[in-house]
Amino acid sequence: MNWAEQIVQTLKEWDTSLIVYVPDTSIHQVTSLIDADPYFKLVSATREEEAIGIAAGSYAVGRNSAVFMQSSGFGNAINGIASLCIPTRTPIPMFINLRGGLGEFNIAQVPMGRAVIPILDQLGLPHYTLEDDGNMAASLTGAMKLCHANRQPMGICLTQPLHGGKVA
Amino acid sequence: MRRFEATQLVLRLAGESPIVSNLGPTSSELWHAGHRDRNFYNYGNMGLCSSIALGMAMGTDEQVISLDGDGSLLMNLGTVASIGREQPKNLTVIVWDNEKWGQTGGQTSHTATGTDLEQVAQSCSITRTKTVSDLEDLEAAITDALASSEGPNFIVAKIEDIGGSTSVAPVEPEQTLYRFRNTFVEPRQPGD
Numbered sequence: 001m002n003w004a005e006q007i008v009q010t011l012k013e014w015d016t017s018l019i020v021y022v023p024d025t026s027i028h029q030v031t032s033l034i035d036a037d038p039y040f041k042l043v044s045a046t047r048e049e050e051a052i053g054i055a056a057g058s059y060a061v062g063r064n065s066a067v068f069m070q071s072s073g074f075g076n077a078i079n080g081i082a083s084l085c086i087p088t089r090t091p092i093p094m095f096i097n098l099r100g101g102l103g104e105f106n107i108a109q110v111p112m113g114r115a116v117i118p119i120l121d122q123l124g125l126p127h128y129t130l131e132d133d134g135n136m137a138a139s140l141t142g143a144m145k146l147c148h149a150n151r152q153p154m155g156i157c158l159t160q161p162l163h164g165g166k167v168a
Numbered sequence: 169m170r171r172f173e174a175t176q177l178v179l180r181l182a183g184e185s186p187i188v189s190n191l192g193p194t195s196s197e198l199w200h201a202g203h204r205d206r207n208f209y210n211y212g213n214m215g216l217c218s219s220i221a222l223g224m225a226m227g228t229d230e231q232v233i234s235l236d237g238d239g240s241l242l243m244n245l246g247t248v249a250s251i252g253r254e255q256p257k258n259l260t261v262i263v264w265d266n267e268k269w270g271q272t273g274g275q276t277s278h279t280a281t282g283t284d285l286e287q288v289a290q291s292c293s294i295t296r297t298k299t300v301s302d303l304e305d306l307e308a309a310i311t312d313a314l315a316s317s318e319g320p321n322f323i324v325a326k327i328e329d330i331g332g333s334t335s336v337a338p339v340e341p342e343q344t345l346y347r348f349r350n351t352f353v354e355p356r357q358p359g360d
Contacts (some may be wrong), residue, residue, distance in 0.1 A: 025354070043226065044250070044253065045219075048248055049216065050216070050219045050250065053219030056223060057221060057224040057226075058223040060208060060220070060348055060352075061224045061227040062227065062353035063226075065223065079214065080213055083211075083213040084213035118295075129241055145171065
C-alpha cells in the first residue's frame with residue numbers, strides 16, 4: 001500500500017466519508033483515488049476557507065469530514081479555522097501539501113509554505129509532518145485519534161520526499 | 169419586511185429542520201425568535217454560513233435552511249457556485265438583503281449598486297430562485313421550497329434597513345455545536 005492508498009484506508013477506518021478539497025497536483029494522487037471510490041463523497045470547493053466551512057457543516061450533522069489543500073491555500077483558510085472550528089471545537093483533519101521545502105523551484109511558494117507550521121503553532125493546533133512513507137499507518141492513525149480527541153483541526157502535512165512533488 | 173418578523177416566520181415553517189444563521193444580528197434575532205437545539209448560530213466567521221449549510225445538506229437527508237446575509241455571501245460568492253455544482257436537493261438558502269454590511273456600520277454592499285444575487289444563483293445553475301420583499305411572498309417561497317424534493321432553493325429576501333432589533337444573544341459556540349450535533353448523533357462519551 002503506498003502513501004496515498006494508506007491515507008484512503010485511514011479515512012475509512014475513521015469513518016470520514018465527506019472529503020472537501022481545492023485541487024493540487026501532488027494531492028491529486030490521493031483525491032483521484034477518493035473520487036473513484038463510492039465510499040466517499042468528494043466535494044470541490046472554490047477556495048480553501050469555503051472547504052473548511054463545508055467540512056464543519058458536515059461534522060455538525062454527524063458525518064466526519066476532512067479537507068485537502070496546498071500550503072498556499074492554507075493561507076486562505078486561516079480565519080475560517082480560527083473563527084469557526086476552534087471556537088466550536090470542530091475536529092477536521094487538514095491534509096496540507098507543504099510547499100517551500102528542499103527542492104522547491106517556485107519563489108512564490110516559499111513564504112506561505114514555510115509559514116504553515118508556525119501559524120498552526122500560533123493557533124495552538126497540533127500538526128504532524130510526513131516526510132516518507134515509513135510507518136504511515138501508525139502515524140495517520142495517531143493523527144486522526146489526536147484530532148478527534150482534541151476536538152480541533154489538525155494539520156497533517158505532506159512533503160515532496162513523500163509524494164514526489166511537482167517538478168518545474 | 170423586517171428581519172425579525174421574517175425570522176419568526178422561518179422558524180414557524182421550519183418544523184424540526186436545522187437552521188444555520190449568519191453572524192451578528194441574524195443569529196441574535198434567531199435566538200430571540202426561538203432558541204432551539206437545531207439552530208446553528210455563527211459567531212465570528214465571515215461568509216461561511218451557506219458553506220456550512222452546504223456541508224450539512226450533504227451529511228443529512230433532512231431539509232437544511234441557511235439564513236445568510238448579502239454582505240456575508242458577497243465575501244464568499246464561490247460557495248454559490250459550489251451549491252450549483254453539487255445540487256443538494258435538501259438545501260434552502262435565504263439571503264436577508266438589506267444592501268448593507270449592517271454589522272460594521274451600515275456601509276452599502278454591492279447589492280445596492282447593481283449586483284443581483286438571484287441572478288448570480290441562476291448563473292450558477294440554481295434554477296429554483298425567488299426574490300421577495302414582503303412576508304406573504306416569503307411564506308409562499310419557503311413553503312414551496314421545503315415541500316420540494318428538487319432543491320437547491322435560493323431566496324433573496326429584501327429587508328428593511330433598521331439594524332438589529334434585539335439584544336445580542338448569549339451564544340456560546342462550543343455549546344452551539346454540541347447541542348446541535350447531538351440531535352443527529354449519540355452524544356460522545358468521555359474517552360470516545
